[in-house]
Structure formats: C-alpha cells, structure tokens
Amino acid sequence: MEEELVLDPQLKYWVLIPISVVMVLVGLLRSSFTALLSPGPKKTPYKKIRETQFLRRAECFRASNNVLDVNQMESRRNYFIEKLNSSEYYSEKISTDDTPKNPFTDSSTNDALMSMMKGNLLNYIPQSLIMAWVNFFFADFIVMKLPFPLTDGFKSMLQSGVATPDLNVRYVSAISWYFVNLLGLKPIYNLLGDNEAMSTILAQSQQTMPNIGGPGAPKVDKIFQGCAENIKLIKHESIFDGIASRVIDVYS
C-alpha cells in the first residue's frame, strides 16, 4: 500500500483552473489573430488564367470531339493545332536558358514563406510565454495526482523543482498540467472556435504548396506542343455517321 499525499484543495482553484482558462483564452486569441493577419486570396494575373483555360479547352475538345461532324471537326482541329504551336496564349515569354530561377527571388514564394513564418511565430510565441508564466508562478510544488502511473523517465520533466527523489511519479507539478493542456485542448477549441484554428492552418498549407513546387514544373511550351501532337493524332469518329440508318433500325 503506497502512501497518499494530502494536497491542499485550494491548489485546484488557484493553479489548475487558472492555467486551463488562460490556455483556452490564449488559443482563441491566437486563432482570431491568425484570421486577422492572413492575407486575402491572391489574384492570379489574367494571362496565367487564360493559358490554363485554353489548355483545358483543348483537352475538352480532345475528350469529346465525337459530337462534331467532319467539317466542324477539321476546322477546330486546325484552329487548335495552330494556336497551340504559336505563342499567343503563353502567359509569359519563354526564356531560352535552362538555368532554374532562384526560388527566393520570386515574390509569390516569398509571400508564402512569410505567411508560413507568421503562422509559426503565432504558434510558438504564446506557448513559450505561457510556459514561462507557469514556470515563474507555479514552480517548485506538487499540484495534482495523475490518475494513471508513469515510468520514472518522466520524473525529471514532470517533477522539475521538487526535491524529493523517491516521490511517486503520479504526483506532478504545474508544468505537467500545462503539457496535458497543450496536447488535450484541441477538442475544446473545435467546440468553441468552430474549427477556426484548424481551417486557417489548412488554408496556409494549401497556399504555400503550389508556389514552392514552381521551379520543377515542366515548361508551358512543352505542354502546349504535346497537346497539339495529341490533337493531331485524334481518330475522329462522329456520332452523326450513319445516324439515319441507326434510327431506322431502332424504330422499324
């Protein structure tokens, strides 16, 4: 039978509950700050959009050309091959040198990195501030008994400042309550903040990804030429071929 320590009940009201309340409030504040600081959706230059949409149009033509008859098909085929081989729909001039651009001179990449850094700072600064606060005010005494046993490895972390080497690890100081809160508050934020924190994090990661991946992407002229080749190779089969005989077959 192990010894039970008697803990002052006032500890609950003046240590445990204040720490949890402060952590919840700081988390909510942080999520509203990220929402305030995050820039609105960025505008894409219209030439870029025109380029991708022209490419999509060509792909659609390739996928569903069988609704056209032979004349329509041929005129459209010639149009697409001509436009895809010219540089009319390119969003920017194709440079001849193949040296990849330095990604840090690109302004869009810089913006993405900046917003990522802001998000990270907003994550780390409040957490380290709260940790310092907890360490400063609530150091060096036992606050609570955990309901589950832990191994002795946690002793140095969870009982920091308590100078009793043989104390059961289940008795822990305030900093461990801070850690438990840090890990476990996510459902509370979900219920209170209506997924605000999660959605901003998601939006950030989606924003940064395509910009970073820019330099490795294939050149636009290669894509356009490949598409032109594909359109050249289409074996056109119109649904109007022999339609009269088919209809008669159905209704006779």
Next chain:
Amino acid sequence: MSKKRELIYYIPNIESNKKDLQYVHDVTSLTLGIGSGILTLESYKGFLLYIFGYTAVNLLFYFVCCNKKAASFFRKPFHEIFLEDILSDMPGFVMMWCLTYALVR
C-alpha cells in the same frame, strides 16, 4: 450493369458529414473524460472506459445517425468512424480525466 455503378461523392457534403462526426467524437471524448474522472478510475480502467465508451458511441452513430448505410456518407466509413480519431482524441480525454480526477479527490 447496376452492380458496377460508381459512387460519386459531393465533396461539400462529405466534409459536412465529417464535421458532424468530428463534433460527436469531440463531445464523446470530453464527456468520457469527465465521467471517468468523477468515477475516480485509475490507470488502465480509465483507458478501457475510453475505448469501450468511444466504440459504443461510434456504434450508435453508425446505426442511428448513418442508418447502417455509412458508405453513402463517408469515403472510408469503417476507418473514419471507428479507428481514425480514437488516438487523436485520447489527449482530450486524458485532460478532462486529470482535471475532474483532481477536482473530485
């Protein structure tokens, strides 16, 4: 012909369903934490309560909310309802367990 029909999901509906499921999971883990703290369960008994209670709520969700047709509301119904969140909701449960355990004793 009809056997090989492909299920097409409307993404916003899938996400809304997922949000509802997430809400159920959050409330479940917090409530189970409060419950096991009030019962002053210790060590493995608390975790057992968590696993059984969580699975029971998921079964109710499967039979009542999804009307046994979870495949039409979720992409990977079994995985999403029963397995995916049980570990990531554990810290919330542990937090409420510790808090109410400390408050009750």
